Amino acid sequence: MEFEEPVLGEKAVTTYRSSHSQSWINLAGVLDGKTLRSLCVHPGEQNSFRRLRWDDFRLVVEQAVQGDPLRILDVTSAQLAGGHVVRPVRVRVGQAAFRAKLLGEYGSHCAFTGPSPIAVLEACHLYSYADVGEHKDQGGLFLRRDVHRLFDHGLLAVDASGLIDVAAEVRNYPAYGDLHGSSINVKLTPKQQTWLDNHWCEWRTS
Incomplete structure (x- = not known):
């Protein structure tokens, strides 16, 4: 019809x-x-x-x-x-205080990439919070959200001399490839360096 x-x-x-x-x-x-x-x-x-x-x-x-x-x-x-x-x-108890402490220490500044809007910065644990279950003193850095995720997956790591290592699979992206071989841009405490060394051993050594 x-x-x-x-x-x-x-x-x-x-x-x-x-x-x-x-x-x-x-x-x-x-x-x-x-x-x-x-x-x-x-x-x-x-x-x-x-x-x-x-x-x-x-x-x-x-x-x-x-x-x-x-x-x-x-x-x-x-x-x-x-x-x-x-x-x-699932809320991490004390996460707000942990973030506030890092914000007070580093300001609106990503430890890997430099100054960033506060809205994109996250409090990054340098160890597995799920395994440890608490916020360790000097156990974190302020990282940009995407950098935080790459760090958690081992695609970004920091060697013993404080140089950033970018995994080959993401190194061809300029935003991350440009970080490869550069120095982390905050002064690390001995405790932070120890956590970063542990992270390096987990992801960069067999």
Whole structure:
């Protein structure tokens, strides 16, 4: 059937956006597509977001996976007015004080790259906080966010003479390649140098 004139109009719609960074659960391979669709309220929907029959979905997942893999979602499911949700976040006790101490010592200054906006600077532990569980005195530096991430992954390291070593896989990026062989631009304490030596041994020696 054809129409000579299209009917035009406006209709209010609701759009949704998801964020999985706080409570992502990897269930790859647990359910096949057919089973997952059968657990939707409307299996034939074409929407990217589809409502689940939650109790049935939980039962099937718990039967397929040991433990309680969906527990974290119980916490994040409480909706607040205004489009916010309650999210469980692991907060490092004393992190704000740790950052404030580094800010007082170094100002708005990345130890690797120099002056930077305070908004992009982070308090970097020179050791694994997850393993140690406390903020060690002289155990941190103020680093730019991207530099912090590269340091944590061993792609940036500092040798015993205070020179920055950039891993080959990121050295071809000028922003990081230019750091290779340059000196760290803050004065290190003996404790900081010890932590950096440990970091070097972890990532640069076998």
